Amino acid sequence: MISIAIEKSLKAYAGQRTLKVDRHFPMGSITQIYGPSGCGKTTFLKCIAGLVTPERGSIRVNEEHWFEPLSGINLSPQKRKVGFVFQDYALFPNMTVLQHLEYATNDREWINQLLHIGKLETLTTHKPEYLSGGQQQRLAILRALAIKPKLLLMDEPFSALDPEMKTALIGELKLLFEELGMTVLIVSHNGEELVGLVDGEMGIDVLSEEYSETASKRKLGGLEGKVNLPDDFNEPLEDMKDYM
């Protein structure tokens, strides 16, 4: 079980906003996270990964505390070792496709499997600048998977993929997530694209209701969760995504 209860101030043109999240995620679940631009989705993922420190709250994975300021616990990203697919891909310009994966793991067999899943076998010597947007995005996903994380955080991971590639990749990823028992949080504005991935059996899709103005708690599999947005939250500011 992953338990997250955090508060984090967001920088914005129109003064301070506060991201408040209080949620539980069963291990092995796949959850879609969505909401208006600038509401703190990326910040939320970064808080879990240890890349951003919340002002208050706690993060617990199974019985291990990742963030517990009262006890002085704040595990580094290296120790949390979550897989993270960045919205801007964050590929290393100096490394080829193969070097990206070799940087993350020494398991040659696993690397070959990943290359097959991402259909990048023929592009192993290419650097990111010579890859299309879709290929770059697939590489970002493969690199995050390379460390075989127990928790995978994906920020708009399929936005640059064509429908055919998206369907094929999502099918492969679904099998992989099940095989590795991965817990996955996916930020995506497009719920349609996740239909084959976020299944009713493992998926939790509570944020759509909770982000709405009439947000209310609801029970899901015995779990209760809520995400609070500030009272003055109206339309998102496009510029705010720069801070996410």
Add this chain to the structure above:
Amino acid sequence: MTDLSPIWLTLKLAGITTLLLLIAGLPVAWWLSKGRSVFKTIIEAVITMPLVLPPSVLGFYLLLAFSPQRGVGKWLNDVFGLRFVFSFQGLVLASFIYSMPFMIGPIKSALQQLPASLAQASYTLGKGKRETFLKVLLPNIKPSLLTAMVLTFAHTLGEFGVVLMIGGNIPNVTRVASIAVYDSVERMDYASANTYSLILFSITFVMVITVFLYNKYQAKSPLE
């Protein structure tokens, strides 16, 4: 026949200064590139001072600070036998301080321009800060690194005031090319002055044009 020892001495000084500044400048530039604080701003201002300070002023204070008759200079002389006034190591120290902004400035700017997500991605893969710096950040600022090294080397070649103040004009010890030019003109030996000047001009021109050509293929401003 013109005595070429000032040229060799200058190249040796520029090479050592560049190497030392590269080793010391990289971590400092990295530190300065991360976040902002009043303390960092003050340190950065101190590092940048040689850009605007008259070289003779810097040389004068170094001369006072490292005089073997008093203070730090006396202590270094007595305890370690180190003498920075009118010695080659004094020139290295002065050049190190004087050329610091040329090494640290371009590297710091380049590191700041890299997306923060690059280092973050590396951290999530379990890599530490040092490994991230060496394998991810550093290889992606190569053009700026080259620019910083060339600017530092070329700037050291052209030092005059600060070198004269702390080193004087001792043949084979502190008589670098720029001082040799001045000295030759003083002695009305225009041929030697021309030889030194032409060599310095040629070396500097070749270095700068190399950086411009290299950075042209990296689609970056040569002075970044």
